[in-house]
Amino acid sequence: MSIPLQLTVNGERRDLVLEDPRVTLLDALRERLQLTGTKKGCDRGQCGACTVLVDGARVNACLALAVSHDGARIETVEGLARGEALHPVQAAFIAHDAFQCGFCTPGQIMSAVGLIREMRAAGETAVDVERVREGMSGNLCRCGAYAGITEAVVAAAQTEDAA
Amino acid sequence: MNLFEYIRAGSVAEAVAAGALPGTAYLAAGTNLLDLMKGGVAAPARLVDITRLPGLDGIAVAADGATHIGALVRNSALASHPHIAKTYPMVAEALLAGASAQLRNAATTAGNLMQRTRCPYFYDTASPCNKRRPGSGCQAVGGATRLHAVLGHSPHCIAVHASDLCVPLAALGAVVEIAGAGGTRTVPLGEFHRLPEDHPERETVLEPGDLVTGLILPAEAAAFAGHGRYLKVRDRTSYAFATVSAAAALTLDGDRIGAGRLALGGVAAKPWRVAEAEAVLAGAAPGADAFGRAADALLAGAAPSGPANAFKIELARRTVVRALTLAQAGTPARMPALPASPFARSAGALHA
Structure with missing residues (x-):
């Protein structure tokens, strides 16, 4: 076949x-x-x-x-990256220490990009931390970097070109 | 995963003809089916891919006010559709309380109805299971039963249907549209799933080749838009199946209830709706007394299927009362950040 x-x-x-x-x-x-x-x-x-x-x-x-x-x-x-320039979500993950081993990180980052698009499509202008936590619940992190991940996604969601 | 023949159907008639052959399964998103196939729980010889079927991915409102939802409408698209969110808010809330965002972006409306139980013994191919291998026995009976059925179970199967979406759909009297060899027919959602009785492997009324093509929400369901809530109690705040859930909707007529709609999830092999419970609500004064009596009527005949799930009966009773209390308070103007959660800040719940 x-x-x-x-x-x-x-x-x-x-x-x-x-x-x-x-x-x-x-x-x-x-x-x-x-x-x-x-x-x-x-x-x-x-x-x-x-x-x-x-x-x-x-x-x-x-x-x-x-x-x-x-x-x-x-x-x-x-x-995601444009040459050497990281995508805003990638940059936010580094800035907020949003990973330890890094294995789940590509999935976390793609999920965050998707979430930010979903929030913008729905006209959700104010970023609610609880909404971000719920929206990222399909991505597990065995190192437990959730605090940094949430911070990174909230920060990235407030940058213009994150989607 | 077993090797299978892959067929991409070009029309409903073509799909139904191919689907009638023994060993055939329909493939939509595959979020449940592929998981089952990877685990060896399902091993279809043939997959009929229905994702390209024309005309099944739309939402349309008929002249009489009934809403038709195509079988292939994704869960996320259904939840965010302005008409659905406004007119049937508890349908949107239940959808957003289910699975993860990734799964909701893929999973379809009909696939939600067709999903299999999450009973761990059904998934464990080393265990006997009357659903997976009819007549082999039920390892869940006498096993770890904390999340199993407390209504409608049989000695042959104590599994529950895991859907959130089906709970408000049942409460609102949704109808399933089915294409089969003999043409198209409709079945009320409340009669679509079967209780296990002596044949737990027969989970729905579908015959070989039957294809769910859509759902219809009747016009009268729109009357509950202002007072409809879904409440889901679970072990994790997000991305977990219901331990118990309830869909509750009211119309209020001055200081009296006009009509009430009520269904439970996570307690049986189908969404649990009982006419007597809604009859208690009709004409009653809204409040703890009527809500408690409605919950008692809904749970009439409940019995643990194992010592570990006896708590679910009282939990279900309290969940119904709380869902009705939330419904009475009114559908929130905005979807809570944690949809259907008792921990949602905007839920206005009474922490009694």
Whole structure:
């Protein structure tokens, strides 16, 4: 079985052929396109380490079949920085010490970018800390850097170009 | 995960024809199905991808005021839809109290109805389970049962349906639209899920090939917009299934209740709605007395399915009273930052 698949990843068209329909979007990104910034944590939709944006919305890439996403527009952590200039959410994670081991960080950052977009789409101008905590609950951090993560997301949400 | 044949359906008729073959499952977002397949709990020979079916991703209001919700509308899109948020606020609140933002962005309306139980013994393929392997027995009975059913359970299965969305939908009298080999039919959501009885593997009224194409919220459900709340009690404040949840809605007619709608989640294999409980509310003076009597009527016949879940009966009773108290106070103008949470600052709850 060979299944042709076309994705737009970080603005670039990528064509691949899957030999098996079982390939998840996560494995397609990591194993086929060598974009290993997106992490495989639980692989069961519980930890959020695999969070990417699909057609602008954050999802768990481990619970998405690649074949079902033919033609989709994917954004991963590799696509955030502009050259040497970090994305405001990335910069905020460093400024607020929002990680320890760093394994969950790409998922946290992509989730934060998605959350900030969601809040702006809903016209939520004031950033509520409780809303941020709730909105980030799909991303677990085993090091327990939640205090810094929350601070970073609140700070980034107040910068203009964070979405 | 087992190898499967992948078919992308181009029309509902094509999907229904392919779906009728034994061993076939419909794939929408797959947030539950892929998890089950990775764990070996589900092993379909064929997946029919319905995500490209035209016309199933919209929300439309009919001339008579009924709202049609397409099967493929994502949970997040449904919750943020202005008409849904304004007219059926407890539907939006329940959606936002469920899963995580990532899952809500993917999971679909019909998928929410079709999700399987989160009973740990159903997930553990080393355990007997009458849902997973009919006739093999139930390891949950006599096991760790803290989150299991207290209503409608049988000696063969004590699992609960995990949906938040289905609870307010049941309370509001939503109707499920189903396409099958014989055409399209509708079934009230309250009759869509089956209680386990002797056949826990039969979870819904769907026949092979049947495809849920949408949901209809009847026009009269809009009357509860001003006084509708969903309250969810859980072990974590966010991203956890309900220990017990309640959807409560009222119309107020001066100092009396006009009509009440009430359903419980996390207590049975289906959202639990009882006509007698709503009859108690109709015409009564709103307050602790009527709310308590309605809760008692809703929980009539409740019995623990294990010693560890006896507490859920009293918890459910209190959750119903509190949800009705919140509903009486009125739907908040803004969705609380912690939707449906008893810890929400804006919930106006009585910490009695």
